[in-house]
Amino acid sequence: MSFQDEIETRCAACAESFEAPVWSLIAGDDETLRNQIKARECNLLLCPHCGEAVMPDSPWIYYEPAAEILAFVFPESWSGDGARWRERLDGDLAKMRSALGERLPADLEPEVFFGQEGLGALLEAQDWRADERDVMAYYAKDLGLSVLKVRPSWARARRVPSELPFRGSAPTREALIAGLRELVAANDRLTAWSEFLAAYEKDAGAGVPPAAR
Ligand SMILES: [Zn+2]
Known part of the structure; x- marks a missing residue:
């Protein structure tokens, strides 16, 4: 309100x-x-x-x-x-x-x-990411992938997508990498996810991102 x-x-x-x-x-x-x-x-x-x-x-x-x-x-x-x-x-x-x-x-x-310039830009970026996320969700569904909803504040601070596809029933690191690979192979314009995948694979110590409440 x-x-x-x-x-x-x-x-x-x-x-x-x-x-x-x-x-x-x-x-x-x-x-x-x-x-x-x-x-x-x-x-x-x-x-x-x-x-x-x-x-x-x-x-x-x-x-x-x-x-x-x-x-x-x-x-x-x-x-x-x-x-x-x-x-x-x-x-x-x-x-x-x-x-x-x-x-x-x-x-x-x-x-x-x-x-309000900074907040206006933040909201525009948020809407842009929501549009991209809709495209991702379409491909994930088509490929039979599950989707992990990540805490929005965690994703925003790191400039990474707030929804991540994974293969299987539990979002382990391996399942996320497998799902992301399938996703970016199916659509190479989903650059937010391909960039996240590249950084995630490189960082062997990175755990599973925190799930949204
Ligand atoms: Zn006046």
Whole structure:
């Protein structure tokens, strides 16, 4: 569920102040707001006095549990003031932990952005990976492979696919390598998986990636 706050802000063009509602917490299942972030227009206001676009200096949080994304978006002007944004982050995180309890994974590392460009790019990359994943799932099904759903935050941090095909009934290292080999042999454009396979084979000590909850 998303929440709004009423804030007072000042227009840089005409110097008049005005009050307006802005989003303080955005749930990732709200498609309209998610698209506004991708357009880098979330919380963009229009000055009621002169009509100029105003981006208020108001921090907000984006939370998408399924993708394990918890992002703090601070005003760009805060980027040089570490004490200010860290205090805000710690306070908001504590509030979220008490409200959500165990629904907020204890090891979920918040992402910090100044301005929404970085989060917009993250969401675009996530959508791109989802499209690729659909193609992978089609081939995996066709080949009779099983699929391991990996923890999204683990996969995102390493820039590897969050779903990995494997041959057989248990996702062991050998089963993953066998499944990945079959997949990339069937479609050589699934480069995210062929790159993961190459690195995984090379790293003899790499275990099985952590499964999604
Ligand atoms: Zn104005």
